[in-house]
Amino acid sequence: xxxxxxxxxxxxxxxxxxxxxxxxxxxxxxxxxxxxxxxxxxxxxxxxxxxxxxxxxxxxxxxxxxxxxxxxxxxxxxxxxxxxxxxxxxxxxxxxxxxxxxxxxxxxxxxxxxxxxxxxxxxxxxxxxxxxxxxxxxxxxxxxxxxxxxxxxxxxxxxxxxxxxxxxxxxxxxxxxxxxxxxxxxxxxxxxxxxxxxxxxxxxxxxxxxxxxxxxxxxxxxxxxxxxxxxxxxxxxxxxxxxxxxxxxxxxxxxxxxxxxxxxxxxxxxxxxxxxxxxxxxxxxxxxxxxxxxxxxxxxxxxxxxxxxxxxxxxxxxxxxxxxxxxxxxxxxxxxxxxxxxxxxxxxxxxxxxxxxxxxxxxxxxxxxxxxxxxxxxxxxxxxxxxxxxxxxxxxxxxxxxxxxxxxxxxxxxxxxxxxxxxxxxxxxxxxxxxxxxxxxxxxxxxxxxxxxxxxxxxxxxxxxxxxxxxxxxxxxxxxxxxxxxxxxxxxxxxxxxxxxxxxxxxxxxxxxxxxxxxxxxxxxxxxxxxxxxxxxxxxxxxxxxxxxxx
Amino acid sequence: xxxxxxxxxxxxxxxxxxxxxxxxxxxxxxxxxxxxxxxxxxxxxxxxxxxxxxxxxxxxxxxxxxxxxxxxxxxxxxxxxxxxxxxxxxxxxxxxxxxxxxxxxxxxxxxxxxxxxxxxxxxxxxxxxxxxxxxxxxxxxxxxxxxxxxxxxxxxxxxxxxxxxxxxxxxxxxxxxxxxxxxxxxxxxxxxxxxxxxxxxxxxxxxxxxxxxxxxxxxxxxxxxxxxxxxxxxxxxxxxxxxxxxxxxxxxxxxxxxxxxxxxxxxxxxxxxxxxxxxxxxxxxxxxxxxxxxxxxxxxxxxxxxxxxxxxxxxxxxxxxx
Numbered sequence: 001x002x003x004x005x006x007x008x009x010x011x012x013x014x015x016x017x018x019x020x021x022x023x024x025x026x027x028x029x030x031x032x033x034x035x036x037x038x039x040x041x042x043x044x045x046x047x048x049x050x051x052x053x054x055x056x057x058x059x060x061x062x063x064x065x066x067x068x069x070x071x072x073x074x075x076x077x078x079x080x081x082x083x084x085x086x087x088x089x090x091x092x093x094x095x096x097x098x099x100x101x102x103x104x105x106x107x108x109x110x111x112x113x114x115x116x117x118x119x120x121x122x123x124x125x126x127x128x129x130x131x132x133x134x135x136x137x138x139x140x141x142x143x144x145x146x147x148x149x150x151x152x153x154x155x156x157x158x159x160x161x162x163x164x165x166x167x168x169x170x171x172x173x174x175x176x177x178x179x180x181x182x183x184x185x186x187x188x189x190x191x192x193x194x195x196x197x198x199x200x201x202x203x204x205x206x207x208x209x210x211x212x213x214x215x216x217x218x219x220x221x222x223x224x225x226x227x228x229x230x231x232x233x234x235x236x237x238x239x240x241x242x243x244x245x246x247x248x249x250x251x252x253x254x255x256x257x258x259x260x261x262x263x264x265x266x267x268x269x270x271x272x273x274x275x276x277x278x279x280x281x282x283x284x285x286x287x288x289x290x291x292x293x294x295x296x297x298x299x300x301x302x303x304x305x306x307x308x309x310x311x312x313x314x315x316x317x318x319x320x321x322x323x324x325x326x327x328x329x330x331x332x333x334x335x336x337x338x339x340x341x342x343x344x345x346x347x348x349x350x351x352x353x354x355x356x357x358x359x360x361x362x363x364x365x366x367x368x369x370x371x372x373x374x375x376x377x378x379x380x381x382x383x384x385x386x387x388x389x390x391x392x393x394x395x396x397x398x399x400x401x402x403x404x405x406x407x408x409x410x411x412x413x414x415x416x417x418x419x420x421x422x423x424x425x426x427x428x429x430x431x432x433x434x435x436x437x438x439x440x441x442x443x444x445x446x447x448x449x450x451x452x453x454x455x456x457x458x459x460x461x462x463x464x465x466x467x468x469x470x471x472x473x474x475x476x477x478x479x480x481x482x483x484x485x486x487x488x489x490x491x492x493x494x495x496x497x498x499x500x501x502x503x504x505x506x507x508x509x510x511x512x513x514x515x516x517x518x519x520x521x522x523x524x525x526x527x528x529x530x531x532x533x534x535x536x537x538x539x540x541x542x543x544x545x546x547x548x549x550x551x
Numbered sequence: 552x553x554x555x556x557x558x559x560x561x562x563x564x565x566x567x568x569x570x571x572x573x574x575x576x577x578x579x580x581x582x583x584x585x586x587x588x589x590x591x592x593x594x595x596x597x598x599x600x601x602x603x604x605x606x607x608x609x610x611x612x613x614x615x616x617x618x619x620x621x622x623x624x625x626x627x628x629x630x631x632x633x634x635x636x637x638x639x640x641x642x643x644x645x646x647x648x649x650x651x652x653x654x655x656x657x658x659x660x661x662x663x664x665x666x667x668x669x670x671x672x673x674x675x676x677x678x679x680x681x682x683x684x685x686x687x688x689x690x691x692x693x694x695x696x697x698x699x700x701x702x703x704x705x706x707x708x709x710x711x712x713x714x715x716x717x718x719x720x721x722x723x724x725x726x727x728x729x730x731x732x733x734x735x736x737x738x739x740x741x742x743x744x745x746x747x748x749x750x751x752x753x754x755x756x757x758x759x760x761x762x763x764x765x766x767x768x769x770x771x772x773x774x775x776x777x778x779x780x781x782x783x784x785x786x787x788x789x790x791x792x793x794x795x796x797x798x799x800x801x802x803x804x805x806x807x808x809x810x811x812x813x814x815x816x817x818x819x820x821x822x823x824x825x826x827x828x829x830x831x832x833x834x835x836x837x838x839x840x841x842x843x844x845x846x847x848x849x850x851x852x853x854x855x856x857x858x859x860x861x862x863x864x865x866x867x868x869x870x871x872x873x
Contacts (some may be wrong), residue, residue, distance in 0.1 A: 105689035164636075268639060268677035293676070296645050296655055303649035308644055311635040381631030385694075388597060388627045390619070549614075550601040551594070 005095070005103025009077070010110045021287065023118060030122035030467055031056060051129030051542040057218045058126060059140045060481050062119055063213050063310045064148055068473050069177055072106045074155025075172035078256075079162040080462075081345060088261060097256035101249065106150055106507040108228065112148040116141065139216050139234060146241035153248035160255040165462035166376075168370040173469050183207045185353070192548060206236035207244075288318045292434070304391065304399025305406075312403070320410065327414030351422065351511035358415050358440055362408065363476055366447040369407060371455030371468035373400040374544060376382065378459050393548045395542065401452065408444050435510040437524060442529040443503035447472050449536035456543040476504055483515070492518070500524045501532075556605035558591050558757070566602070567757040573750065575701070578724065578734040580744035582852055583754035589737045590630075592754070593704055596735070597627045609702050622651075626695030632687045634680045640690055641666075641675040644697060651698040661697060669693040669723060683740040685716030692723060702733045709740045721747055730869040739851055753852060777816050777844040778824065783837035785811040791836045798827050814844075 013019055027540055033054070081087035090100055121139055126302040155172045162168035205211050215233035271282055271291040282289050297306050309320075377383040419433045454471050455464035481488050482498035483505065490498075496519045499505035506525035508516040552573075557567040566588045573579045581589050594600035598618035607614040609624050635643065641662065648658040666672040669689045674682065682690060688708055694747050695703055708724070709717050717740070724747050728734055738744050744751060745765045753761045753768065761768045780795070782788060785808045792813050794804050804815040817823065828841050 019596060171606075263853055266680070269677040294639075295650040296659055301649075303646050307635065307638070307646045308648075310646075311638045380635070381629060381633040382635065384599065384627075384629050384631075385633040385647070386627075386650070387599060388622060389647060390622055390648050390652050550599055550618075 001105065004064055004104040005100060006106050006110070006247040009104065009107035012109075013111065014114075023114070023405075026115060027118050030058075030119050031514055033061075033122060049131060050400055051126050051131045052131070055123070055132050055136070055140075057481060057484070058119070058122060059144075059213055059217060060368045060484055061148065062116070062144055064210060064477055064481060065115075065207070066144060066151065067180055068470055068477065070108070070112055070151050071172040071176050071468075072151045072169055073111065074104070075159055075162075075168040076165045076462055076466075077104045077108065077156060078159035078252075079165050079168045080169070082260065083163075083165065091256070091258060097253045098235045100256055101156065101253045103216050104156060105249065108152045108155070109148055112119055112152070113145075113535070116144055117150075136216070140213070142238065143209060143216065143234065146238055146245075149245040150179075150209070150241045150248075153245045153252065154179075157248045157252040160252050160260070165460075166368070166372055166465040169465050169469065173473075176362055177360065178214045179207050180210050181208070181356075181360065181534065184211050185356075185519050185548050187527065203236065203240070206233050207240050209237065209241075212237035216236050216307035217363075229371060249528075286318045287321060291317045302395060302399035302402060304386075304396050305402045306399075308373075308400055308403035320407065323407075324410055324414045326513035327361070330413045331417045333440075351419075352508055352513035353413075354418050354511075355439075355504065355507035355511055359443060359476065359507060361411060361415070362440070362444050362471055365411065366404065366408060366444065367451040367465060367468040367472050370401075371446050371465040373397075373404070373452050373459040374456040374540075374547065375458050375464035376461045378547065387548055393544055399545050404448050404452070408448065412440060413443060432492070432510055432512070436507055436525065437523070439503060439510055442526050442533075443507075446503065446529040446536070449533045449540065450475070453539040453543070456540050456547075475501060480503060488517075494523070495519065503529060520549065552597075552609075553592070553607045554605055556592070556595060556607060557603045558588075558595065558600065559603045565757050566605075567594070569605070569754070569757070569759050571752055571759065571762065573733060575733050576728060576731050578728050578736060578747055578750040580748035580751045581735060581754065582739075582741060582744060582751060584869070586756075588757040589752040589754055591704060591705055591757075593627070593735070593737065596704060597621065597625055598664045602754065619777065623698060624701050626698070626700035626703045628688075628691045628703070628705045628708060628749050630710065632679075632691055634681050634682075634687070636678075638679050639676050640671060640679055640682070643679045643690065644693060647694050648697045653698060658697075659700075665693040665696040668696065668726070670719070684711050685713065688712065688720060689717070689723070692727075696727075700732075702735065703727060704735045706737050707739065708736060709738050709743050717743060737854050739821055773849050776818070777814060778827075779840070779842055780813040780815075780831070780838060781840035781842075782811045782813070783839050785809075788813065791831055791838075794830050794834055794836070797832055799823055 008461075028152060078087065082088065091097075095103075123141075125138055126132055127134070151172075154175055158172045158175065159168050162171065184205050186201045193201060212234050249432065269291055270293055271279055271289050272293045273281075279289075282291070294310070297303050374383070391399075416437070419436065423430050423433050450472060451468040454468045458464040458467065479498040479502040482495050486492070486495045499509075499519055499521055500514075502521075505516060505519070506521045509519050509521040553569055553571040556566050557564070569588070569592065571579070571592075581592065583589050591600060595602050596614050598614055598621050600758065601615055605610060609621060612624060614618045614621050626743065635646075638646070644662045644665070645658065648662060649655075649853040653661060663672070666675060669692050671686070671689050671693050674686055674690075677686075679687070679690065692703075692705070692708070695705075705724075705764075709720050712720060721743055724736065728749075736744065736748070743784055748765070749759075751762060751765055751768055780791065782791060786812050788808055788811060795804050796813055799815070799817055800818055804813060806813050818840060824843075828838070831838050831841075
């Protein structure tokens with residue numbers, strides 16, 4: 001602990017009361033997990049199936065917790081120092097970039113390791129139940145530790161590039177989701193592909209810690225339509241994680257110098273004042289030039305909505321066009337996929353992929369758009385300025401929500417043509433597609449209102465964004481853990497009750513994805529999402545009213 | 552007009568029976584140490600805080616119950632700028648103009664007008680989050696002028712500005728007063744306030760300690776005035792000092808040979824001073840200037856802050872002695 005950064009970031013954190021409370025809660029959770037599944041009958045099966053089931057669930061739960069909670073700490077670590085002005089002081093101290101990076105890396109890893117250490121007694125209890133080999137326990141923890149290293153180095157690298165803490169959190173969650181889930185999709189989309197493409201796809205899939213964990217616990221080829229893979233995914237993941245950690249760390253260290261501050265203030269170049277040639281080239285590149293002089297806010301337009309679009313980086317028209325273009329390309333790819341693969345995969349298989357992609361898009365984009373609606377204004381002092389204008393609180397909230405609704409609407413519309421092709425191929429699918437569209441709309445509405453409501457409870461954008469992501473990802477990912485434990489240890493009714501809150505599962509059940517056909521989730525899921533959306537809306541209104549009333 | 556304003560947060564009294572009046576077109580400087588109640592006063596005036604008791608009105612409009620009308624009457628610039636990312640100065644002003652429901656056709660011209668008035672036209676295309684502090688303060692003033700309010704309330708407008716920016720800010724505030732705006736300004740930079748304010752109010756611990764012009768406050772601080780007599784040469788310095796001591800004995804008279812100046816503090820009337828000047832002239836003392844020195848605002852402020860500290864310390868000393 002010679003490194004003062006480790007001392008400041010880890011030891012100080014561990015001394016806080018809330019850290020102690022969280023540790024105790026975590027320990028209680030692990031104890032409960034084992035206590036619930038501890039055998040009560042005098043006789044038990046020698047196969048150790050029961051302890052395997054518990055241990056599997058335990059491992060997936062730990063991995064999910066790491067992927068959901070851990071990214072926030074490294075993502076904000078460097079950028080927060082930069083915005084507070086303390087990074088310049090650190091760089092001006094005798095500490096070198098390696099020590100600064102090392103301190104931050106060790107602090108985050110130390111915190112995660114402590115969480116893993118707390119889980120060891122529960123793992124030992126599973127082992128004591130029998131049916132689990134020491135190698136299983138060691139391999140599971142190896143995957144978890146390497147995931148910690150991978151996510152930490154990734155978060156720290158993103159942090160060196162970010163200007164604000166909330167953008168760092170957003171990008172880190174985006175990258176974590178990409179390596180964990182999206183990296184596995186090509187494998188399922190192009191099953192059986194050989195040659196160089198096939199090798200690349202299998203290596204890409206091995207980057208995901210989820211794939212490694214599934215491979216270790218015997219669910220490696222879930223959804224692979226009977227095709228099994230022979231490569232050692234765990235070994236590949238270990239190699240790739242170590243390599244990626246090393247590369248990301250060196251990359252981040254190379255960025256920790258005064259070049260981070262060596263930039264002039266933006267002089268606000270405007271393209272209207274440039275020559276015709278420059279304007280033409282920029283028009284060809286951007287279509288809608290971000291540097292052009294924008295128009296004045298028109299009548300009957302909510303000024304808060306326009307302001308939200310203008311001051312949000314991705315709200316500018318050229319970015320929206322790019323986003324829609326990307327969604328359009330994805331949609332086109334899905335359409336081609338639907339047309340060419342429906343015969344071999346059936347509509348449900350393709351529909352399942354489309355649902356995953358669309359929900360992933362909603363879950364990734366929406367919290368970053370909606371979580372900071374109120375928190376950012378409060379943090380920057382804009383809320384007081386808005387209050388001193390003639391705008392009512394409801395106009396402000398409506399304008400802010402409208403900016404999210406329009407962006408989400410455009411994104412969702414751009415991904416819908418794939419479904420239309422499915423209906424054209426098989427008109428009987430029209431009913432299912434309608435129900436999927438309702439699922440997506442309900443999901444978008446819920447995620448938006450949930451993010452906005454959770455975000456409004458905080459004063460700082462980064463906390464608001466992190467908590468909104470954590471809540472939304474918990475709703476969308478945690479119930480799937482019950483589905484992984486379907487049959488054993490969880491019965492049909494338990495799994496169905498857990499899945500009823502999950503928008504992805506509802507979409508899967510509607511489109512008849514294998515594994516979800518036996519669960520009747522609609523309209524129960526719609527009722528839940530609708531009810532939860534109303535609660536979130538009321539919470540948002542109450543909180544906005546609370547922060548805007550005179551003290 | 553503020554009358555008997557009281558604001559309590561639990562047991563803590565932020566404003567204690569505060570009463571203030573400001574006439575149209577005047578500049579009132581509100582000064583006081585940190586936690587004196589300056590920002591609380593401002594928040595009550597702009598409708599962001601409800602007083603525990605008392606009233607606050609602007610142009611006859613109640614600040615507490617008629618917040619919509621107050622928004623039209625008042626332009627409020629808080630100490631925090633309230634920047635937005637990726638937004639240019641003109642877009643920023645356009646947004647607030649639209650938020651004040653200024654019609655588009657009128658807004659376009661008004662934005663140009665306020666930018667011209669505050670000298671920010673050249674930075675119209677700059678991003679607001681990339682502005683220097685001085686530039687941001689000017690844009691902040693342009694923002695509050697958009698809806699043409701009668702009263703401008705500025706919380707620490709000169710805070711953190713360099714000398715050049717401070718002079719520009721001072722000129723801007725004087726210009727606004729000249730066009731008929733009523734200004735309420737808080738500041739820690741006291742010389743700035745003494746130069747621009749028609750009235751000064753000193754607050755400590757939520758109480759109004761003094762109110763009036765700088766000169767009046769100076770008198771409230773100390774009943775003794777300092778008078779300076781500037782001679783043409785230092786030769787007759789001691790003769791002049793003796794004449795003064797004869798007319799007003801028991802007063803503190805100091806000589807400064809290097810400056811050829813005599814200073815004395817007195818609580819005598821104007822007649823006594825006339826007598827002194829007449830005696831000096833009669834004795835053929837070459838007097839080039841005879842003037843009363845204004846009490847420095849800083850000195851006045853420190854005097855109130857000191858007396859407040861003494862009041863606070865008194866009970867603890869009494870307790871310790873007991």
